[in-house]
Amino acid sequence: MLSLATIVYLLSALNKMPKQLKIEAIVPAAGLGLRLKSKIPKPLVLVNDCAIIIRALRVISSHPAISKIIVLTHRKNLSEVKKIIEKNKIPKVKCTVKGGLTRRQSVQKGLAFLDEDTDFVLIHDGARPFVTKEIISRAVLGAQKYGAAVAGMPLKPTVKRVKESKSQRVKGYFVEKTLDRRNIWEIQTPQVFKKDLILEAYRRIKDKTATDDAYLVEKLGRKVSVVEGSYFNIKITTPEDLVFAEAILKVSKCQSVKVS
Numbered sequence: 616m617l618s619l620a621t622i623v624y625l626l627s628a629l630n631k632m633p634k635q636l637k638i639e640a641i642v643p644a645a646g647l648g649l650r651l652k653s654k655i656p657k658p659l660v661l662v663n664d665c666a667i668i669i670r671a672l673r674v675i676s677s678h679p680a681i682s683k684i685i686v687l688t689h690r691k692n693l694s695e696v697k698k699i700i701e702k703n704k705i706p707k708v709k710c711t712v713k714g715g716l717t718r719r720q721s722v723q724k725g726l727a728f729l730d731e732d733t734d735f736v737l738i739h740d741g742a743r744p745f746v747t748k749e750i751i752s753r754a755v756l757g758a759q760k761y762g763a764a765v766a767g768m769p770l771k772p773t774v775k776r777v778k779e780s781k782s783q784r785v786k787g788y789f790v791e792k793t794l795d796r797r798n799i800w801e802i803q804t805p806q807v808f809k810k811d812l813i814l815e816a817y818r819r820i821k822d823k824t825a826t827d828d829a830y831l832v833e834k835l836g837r838k839v840s841v842v843e844g845s846y847f848n849i850k851i852t853t854p855e856d857l858v859f860a861e862a863i864l865k866v867s868k869c870q871s872v873k874v875s
């Protein structure tokens with residue numbers, strides 16, 4: 616039998632314990648995927664017998680810090696995507712709903728499904744099947760420290776700004792400037808934010824050119840931390856990316872490289 620004093624002590628210790636932060640995930644997968652030129656909707660395209668979106672959702676769902684996943688999909692694929700998620704039994708996907716006309720609109724719709732008491736939001740493109748639990752952990756830790764964190768990798772190629780000339784004398788594309796690649800990183804998802812920060816960014820910044828969520832937070836003038844992503848964490852966009860995806864899976868099997 617515990618004494619009353621012990622019970623009082625244990626209860627007060629419990630109160631002092633840091634509260635487990637609640638993190639929910641939004642997975643935008645509502646693009647039409649036209650650049651992939653596939654008859655099958657992009658989220659359902661198989662890479663080595665597993666749909667692209669299922670690979671991404673399995674990793675997010677298996678991460679202990681994530682409590683719920685909201686999936687956005689194109690209205691044309693809604694029932695098929697719902698079905699495949701159910702079939703694969705991904706427990707943390709609590710709602711699969713219609714996205715919007717742009718990525719921004721899709722994420723904005725997802726934000727409306729967050730629980731009131733969520734502390735952080737992880738946003739991950741459904742078109743990136745090779746995210747890993749380690750990348751998610753780094754992004755979550757970065758966001759807990761700085762409020763906003765994105766996964767990224769230093770760019771490997773030489774990068775130049777190129778402009779099209781349409782003058783009669785010289786037609787074509789010409790180099791305007793060579794950029795210093797030491798400061799240029801490719802930014803990926805996951806991107807993780809304090810919930811209030813990302814809600815404020817979406818409410819206040821109306822810029823429609825945003826291709827990721829961090830851009831809106833940057834526009835608020837807030838710091839966005841960059842954590843290590845992976846060169847394997849590719850976004851499936853064009854048919855070549857499917858070739859790279861198969862190669863990534865092959866190398867991960869042969870050399871026990873962990874890609875997801």
Ligand code: C5P
Binds near residue numbers: 721850
């Ligand atoms: O078009 P982009 O490659 O930048 O798309 C990144 C992610 O955003 C993809 O997973 C895509 O399905 C999603 N998206 C969306 N709603 C749109 C357009 C894109 O959820 N209207």
